[in-house]
Structure formats: C-alpha cells, structure tokens
Amino acid sequence: MERRSAFLLLVCLAGAFILCSGCTQPTDSLPNATPSSTRTMVTSVDTPLLPPPTATTVTPVDTPKIPPSADTPSLTPTTLIPGDPTSCTKDSDCVPAQCCHPTGCVNIRNQPDCSTIACTKVCQGPIDCGAGHCGCVNGICSIIPGPASTPAGQATLKIAVKDAPKIKDGGTITHLWLNISEVSVHRALANQSINESNEEMTVIESEDPDTAGWITVINDTTMVDLMEFVNMSREIGQNTVDPGRYTQIRLKIDSGTITVDGITHDLSVPSGVLKLNRGFDLDPEETLTLTLDFNVDKSVIRTGSDQYKLKPVIAVLLDEQQARGS
Numbered sequence: 001m002e003r004r005s006a007f008l009l010l011v012c013l014a015g016a017f018i019l020c021s022g023c024t025q026p027t028d029s030l031p032n033a034t035p036s037s038t039r040t041m042v043t044s045v046d047t048p049l050l051p052p053p054t055a056t057t058v059t060p061v062d063t064p065k066i067p068p069s070a071d072t073p074s075l076t077p078t079t080l081i082p083g084d085p086t087s088c089t090k091d092s093d094c095v096p097a098q099c100c101h102p103t104g105c106v107n108i109r110n111q112p113d114c115s116t117i118a119c120t121k122v123c124q125g126p127i128d129c130g131a132g133h134c135g136c137v138n139g140i141c142s143i144i145p146g147p148a149s150t151p152a153g154q155a156t157l158k159i160a161v162k163d164a165p166k167i168k169d170g171g172t173i174t175h176l177w178l179n180i181s182e183v184s185v186h187r188a189l190a191n192q193s194i195n196e197s198n199e200e201m202t203v204i205e206s207e208d209p210d211t212a213g214w215i216t217v218i219n220d221t222t223m224v225d226l227m228e229f230v231n232m233s234r235e236i237g238q239n240t241v242d243p244g245r246y247t248q249i250r251l252k253i254d255s256g257t258i259t260v261d262g263i264t265h266d267l268s269v270p271s272g273v274l275k276l277n278r279g280f281d282l283d284p285e286e287t288l289t290l291t292l293d294f295n296v297d298k299s300v301i302r303t304g305s306d307q308y309k310l311k312p313v314i315a316v317l318l319d320e321q322q323a324r325g326s
Contacts, residue, residue, distance in 0.1 A: 084107075085097075085106040085107060085110040085141075086104075086105070086106055086107060086140050086141045086142075087107055087139060087140065087141075088107055088136035088139060088140065088141045089136065089139070090136055091134075091135040091136050091148075092108075093107050093108055093136055093141065094106070094107065094108065094134035094135055094136055094141035094142075095107075095108045095111045095134055095141075096111075096127055096134060097112070098112060099112050099114035099117040099119060099220070100117065100119035100120070101119070101122070101124050101125035101127075101128055102125055102126075102127050102128075103125055103126060103127075104141075104143065105134035105135075105141035105142055105143055106141055107141055114220045114221065117220075117221060119222055119223055120223060120224075120225070126143050126145075127143060129235060130146070130147040130235070131145070131146075132144055132145050132146060133146070133147060133148035135148070151240060152284075152285065153243070153284050153285070154240045154241070154242065154243065154284070154285065155240070155241055155242070155243045155282040155283065155284060155285065155286045155287070155288065156238060156239075156240055156241075156286070156287040156288070157185065157217050157238060157239060157240075157241050157282065157288055157289075157290065158235050158237070158238040158287065158288070158289040158290070158319075159183045159217055159218055159235070159236055159237050159238065159289075159290055159292065160233040160234055160235045160236060160289055160290070160291040160292070160319075161224055161226065161229055161233065161234060161236055161291070161292045161293075161294065162226075162229045162230075162231070162232060162233040162234070162291055162292075162293050162294070163176070163226035163227065163229050163230055163293070163294045163295075163296055172260070172261060173227065173258060173259065173260055173296065173300070174227060174259045174260075174262070175225050175227050175257070175258065175259035175264070176225060176226040176227055176256070176257075176258050176259075176267070176296060176300070177223060177224070177225050177256055177257045177258075177267075178223070178224055178226065178253050178255075178256045178267075178269075178310075179221055179222070179223050179253065179254040179255045179256065180218070180221070180222050180223075180224060180236065180251065180252070180253055180254075181219070181220075181221040181222075181252045181253070181254045182216065182218060182219055182250070182251070182252035182273070183216075183217045183218040183236075183237065183249070183250070183251055183252075184214045184215060184216045184217060184249070184250040185214070185215050185217060185241070185246045185248065185249055185250070186213050186214050186215070186246060186247050186248040186249075186250065187213045187214075187215065187242075187244060187245070187246060187247075188244070188245035188246060188247045188279065192245065192247060194245060194246070194247050194278075194279025194280070194281075195277050195278055195279055196278075196279060196280065197278070198315055198316070198317055198318075199315060200293075200295055200298070200313050200314065200315040201276060201277065201278070201313070201314065201315070202311065202312070202313050203251065203270075203274035203275060203276055203311075203312045203313075203314060204274070204275045204276075204277070205270045205271075205272050205273075205274055205275075206272050206273055206274075206275055207271075207272040207273075208272075208273075214250060215239075215241050215242070215246075216239070217237060217238065217239045217241070218236065218237035218239070220237070221254065222236050222237065224236060226294055226296060233289075233291045233293075233319075235289070241282065242282075243282045243283055243284045243285075243286065244281070244282060245279065245280075245281050245282075246279055246280055246281075246282065247277075247279045248275055248276060248277055248278070248279070249275070249276040249278055249290065249292075249316060250273050250274065250275050250276075251273065251274040251275075251276065251292070251312075252273050252274070253269045253270065253274065253310070253312075254269070255267075255269060256269050256310055258300065258308050260308075263306070265306050265307070265308055266308075267300075267308050267309070267310050268303070268307070268308065268309040268310065269310045270310070270311070270312075274312060276314060276316055278316040280318055288318065288319070289318070289319035290316055290317070290318060290319075291316070291317040291318075291319060292314050292316060293314060293315040293316070293317055294312060294313070294314055295313045295314070295315070298313040299311060299312045299313045299314075
C-alpha cells in the first residue's frame with residue numbers, strides 16, 4: 001500500500017514536471033511566433049500599399065503632364081494672332097504703323113493714336129505722297145509700291161493745299177503753320193444744284209455739330225506750313241468715297257502760328273468748323289483732287305500789336321487732269 005502510494009506520488013510529480021515543462025515551452029516559442037506573424041502582416045500590408053502610390057502618383061500624373069507641352073502649339077497661334085501687330089486677312093486691315101512719314105504697316109487694331117500729333121508734309125517715307133500704300137500680302141501688313149487702286153464702283157477724293165507769298169504792314173510772313181484736323185464733304189440731296197465756281201470765297205464759320213450726310217476725307221491732325229506751298233499744291237490726305245454729287249466742303253483748323261519778320265506769334269483761328277459752299281461731282285472709279293487755294297493776303301488779319309487772326313479766304317480748285325486720269 002505504501003509502495004503504491006509512493007508510486008502514485010512519483011507519477012504525480014513526474015506529471016507535474018512534464019506539465020510545467022509544457023507551459024514554459026510555449027511561452028518560449030511565442031517570441032518566435034510573434035515575429036513570424038509580424039513579418040507576415042507587414043509583408044501582406046505593405047506590399048499592396050506601395051505599388052498604388054507608384055502607379056497612381058508617378059505614372060498617371062506624369063502622363064497628363066506631357067500633353068500640355070503638346071497643347072502649347074495649339075495655344076500659341078490663339079495668343080499670337082490677336083497680338084501680332086502685322087497679321088491681316090485683307091487689304092483694309094492694314095494702316096500705316098507711324099503717324100508721320102510711316103516706314104511700315106500694321107493691323108488697324110494696332111494703329112497709333114495720331115489725334116494729338118501734327119506732321120509736316122515732307123515726302124521722305126516709302127508711303128508719303130503716293131509712293132506706296134499698305135496692303136495685306138501673305139497674311140502680313142506690308143508696304144506696296146504705288147498708290148492704292150480705287151475699289152470697283154467707288155471713287156477717290158484727294159485734298160491738297162497751296163498758297164502765295166504774303167506781305168502785310170511792311171512785314172513779310174515766312175511761316176504760316178495750321179493744324180488741320182478734319183476735312184469732310186457733304187452728299188447732295190436728289191436733284192440738288194451745286195456751286196461749281198472756282199472763285200475765292202470767305203468760309204462760313206459754324207458751330208453746328210450735325211454730321212448727317214458728311215463724309216470724312218481727313219480725320220487726323222496734319223500740320224502744314226502754307227509758305228512751303230507757294231504757287232504749288234501739296235496733297236495732305238485722301239479717302240475712298242461713294243460716287244455722286246457733293247455740295248459742300250467742311251474744314252476744321254485746331255490752331256496755328258504765324259512768323260512775321262522772323263518773330264513767331266500765335267494765330268487766332270475760328271473755334272468752329274469752316275464750310276465752303278463749293279460742290280462737285282464724282283464718277284465711279286474716278287480720282288478727283290480738291291485743292292484748297294488759300295489767299296493769305298486776305299485770310300490773315302492783324303487785330304493789334306503782334307496779334308493776328310485767321311479768317312480764311314479760299315478758292316477750291318478741281319484738278320481735272322488727275323480727276324480724269326488714272
């Protein structure tokens with residue numbers, strides 16, 4: 001009995017020892033299992049996450065970045081065409097690039113503001129005095145030698161000025177500068193008669209702003225020294241107009257100066273527009289030159305000591321040779 005009890009006790013102790021060994025063994029193996037499972041989780045989690053950023057961030061973003069550089073050529077013409085000062089599609093798009101003695105042509109959208117600029121009438125540029133004109137050549141505004149042709153069914157009207165020497169009160173006028181800002185002509189009504197006299201006439205000053213029926217021939221300020229055109233005429237502008245009958249000529253002079261015996265004085269000029277009751281007829285495709293022949297001796301009035309006033313007396317001459325010639 002005692003032997004059996006001792007044997008059972010020994011078995012129990014051995015079992016307890018084995019049980020304790022089994023408890024410690026898993027504990028020692030846990031650290032080995034944990035890193036293994038950790039590595040498996042990192043691998044399974046990191047592996048799917050890394051490729052998406054590489055594919056989404058680098059490849060797709062860089063790919064659309066390439067087309068913008070390819071789009072640039074298509075955007076460049078859209079940007080440059082409106083800003084290209086010389087681009088054109090037809091002759092009427094092109095005008096002189098400079099106000100005075102132009103040396104090039106630009107699109108009318110980029111024409112310079114010449115409203116406050118006065119030019120001398122010296123012929124020194126490739127366009128001056130009919131030497132050339134602006135036109136559209138292969139999409140570029142360029143200077144074309146020779147005067148512009150008159151469009152079919154239209155007429156060309158030119159304005160010129162001339163004068164004679166002036167002696168007044170013992171003094172000689174050597175310069176008479178006028179800033180002419182406008183020359184217009186008025187269309188006649190049906191069956192309206194006109195005055196075709198070449199005789200001198202005193203202009204009629206008017207403050208009437210009415211523009212109905214008036215066709216502008218010159219609308220840029222032009223500075224002319226009448227003393228440069230003694231006994232000769234000089235063209236100061238031209239325009240294409242409708243053929244037909246015209247009854248009046250309107251002139252606007254903004255300011256002037258006069259030089260007498262080497263001393264320059266301000267010249268008082270009429271504040272309104274000046275009208276000349278002189279008519280003419282224009283045929284289709286005709287070129288007509290109207291020459292404003294100033295009589296300075298009658299046009300300049302001395303109102304006081306070193307004070308001068310302009311009251312123009314003008315004869316309007318029609319250049320029949322230019323009018324009918326081509």
